[in-house]
Amino acid sequence: MSAVGPSPATGPARGDAAAGYPTVVTGRRAVADGVVELELKRPGGTPLPPWAPGAHLDLVLDDTLVRQYSLCGPADDPACYRIAVRKDEAGRGGSRRIHDTLALGDVVVVRGPRNTFPLDPAPGYVFIAGGIGITPLLPMLEAARRAGTEFRLFYGGRSRESMAYREVLAGDHRVRLLPQDEAGPLPVDEILATAPHHWPVYCCGPEPLLAAVEHRCAEEPRRVLRVERFVPRTSAETDADRAFTVELAASGLELAVPADRRLLDVLLEAGVDVMTSCEEGTCGTCETAVLGGVPEHRDSVLTTDEQDAGDRLIVCVSRSRTPRLVLDL
Template identity: 50%
Template sequence: MAPNAGPAGSLDVVVRQLRWEADGVVSIDLASAAGNPLPSWAPGAHIDLVLPNGLERQYSLCGPPGERSYYRIGVRRERASRGGSEYVHAFLRPGQRISIKGPRNNFGFGPAGSYVFVAGGIGITPILPMVRAAEAQGADWQLFFGGRTSASMPFLDELGGYGKRVRCHPSDTAGRIPLAELERPVEAGAKVYACGPASLLSDLDTAAENWPAEALHLERFKAPQLAPAENKPVEVECAASKKTVSVGADESIVNALDKAGIPTVTSCRSGICGSCETKVLDGVPDHRDGILSASEQAAGDRMFICVSRACTPRLVLDL
C-alpha cells in the first residue's frame, strides 16, 4: 500500500489543528499524512471522514477554495446524532491519523451574474468557499446567515471582514431570515445557494415555486421526506457485470447488489453523499435522493442506488 493511502478508496490524513468556531462547533484542519498535496477541489465539495470507530460521516470543505496543503471542515456537536460528531468532539486531537474519502461535489458552484447565499447554522460550511470565490471574482453577492444565537453561529469573525454583504439573523434577537427579500435579486438573474436545516430549505423550496428554473441550489443534511410510496420488486440488470439481480420490495438496490457480489461504492446510504451515483442505461428511476434537481431527475440518466428505486419493472445500470 502506498504511504499516502488508507483503506481501499481512501487517503490517510493527520489532524493538524482544531479550533473552536462557536458554541458546540469545532473546525478541523487535515493534512496529508505523507506530506503530499491533497486532491484538488472546488466550492461545494465534501469529504467522507472515516473514523477509527468505523463510522463514516460527510463534511463540507470550508477552507480557502482550491487549498491543497490542508482540508478544513466544521463539525457541530450533535449529542442526538448517530455518533459521528460526538466522536469528533470527544476524541479527535492534533497529531491523530485518520482516513478520508473524496472529495466529491454534488453542490457545484456555477457562474452567475450575481449570487445570494443562504445558510442556517452549520450550513455555513459549504457556503464559505462560495463566498470567497464570489468575492475573488468581483461578483455581486450577499449572504443571509441564520442561527439560534450569535454564539452558536460559526465563522462570524471571518465573515465580519465582508461588511454589509453579510446579514446575520440570530433568531433570538433578529428573527428568521427574511426570505421574501430574495425575490428581487432572483428576478434580476441571481443564483441562490443554500444549506441548512430542513425547515429553512423547505421554506426556500416554497419561495422558489415562482422563481426561474434552476435559480435555487440546495445542499441538504438529510434526504427530503417524501410521501410514503409503495416499494415494488425490481429486476436490475448490471450491464458491465452481465448479471441480473432481483431486488425485493423490502431491500435497497445497494443491499441486493452487495448480496449478489456486485461491488458498489456507498457511504451515507441515505441519499445525500453521492458516492453511489450510477448511470442508468434503460428503465425509469424512482428518485428518492436529496441531491438531484427536478430537471436532473427528469433526465433519468443517473440515480443514487442506496435510496432510489424504479418506476419500471426493470432497470439496466452501468455496473
C-alpha cells in the same frame, strides 16, 4: 463584473480519492459555541486531491461510522483541508466522536472530495445559510470575491455566539448576520423578493429553512435554486415498493430486487463493488448511471432536472418505476 468560472464535474470521486487515504489532524480550534474546526493534512505533506467550492469529504471514523463534512477552507491550498463540525448530542454519533475523542496528531481516513453542490457560473449569487450550513458557502463567497462577482449572503443561527466564522464575515456590506435571538427567523420571503431574479440561490442549513426556500423559489419558475442537505428531505408520498429486475451492463448479470429489499443490499450481496457512505440519499457517493429503464428517485441530492433526465440514480435509496432497470455497473 465577471462570473465565477465553471465548476468541475460532479459525481463520485475516482481512484485514490474514492478509495480513501490517511490524513493527520494538524489543527483543531473552536470557531463558535459547539463548533470545532479541524485542519487535515497528509503525512509527509503529500498534496491532497484538488477540490472546488461546494465539495465535501467522507470522514471514516471507524468501520461503521462514516460521516460527510463540507470543506470550508481555501480551495487553492493543496496541502490542507479544513472542515467545521457542530456537536449534535441527538445525532448518530459522528460529531460526538469528533468533538470528544479526535485529537491533534490523530490519523483519520478520508474519502473524496466529492461535489454534489457545485458553484455554477452566474452574474451574481444569493447565498442563504442556517447554522453550520455556512460551511460549504464560505469557499463560494471567496470564489465570488476573487472573480468580482456580485453576491448577497444572509446568515442565520440560534445566537451570534453559535454562528461559526461570524468574525470573518462581519464588516462586508454584502453580508447580513441575522441571529434568531436578535432578529427572528431568516426572512425568506423578503430575501427572495428583493434579490435579482437572474441570480441563482445557494442554500444550506436545517430542513425547515431549506423547505421554506424551496417553497418560495417554486413560485418563481425562472429562479435557479441549489440546496445542500445534511439529512434526507421530508418525503412526499411515494409509490408502494415494487419488485423489479436490475441488469448490470458491464457483466450482463441480472438480479431480482424484491419489494421488501433495497437495491443497494441486493447489489452488495451479489458482490457488486458499489461505493457507499451515508446510505440515506444525501451524499451522492453511490450515484450510478442508468442505461435503461426509468428510475424512481427517492434521494435528496439530485436536482429536479437531474431526476427528470433519468440518466442516473442514487443506489442506496432509489428504485425502479419499470420492471427492468439497466445500470452502468
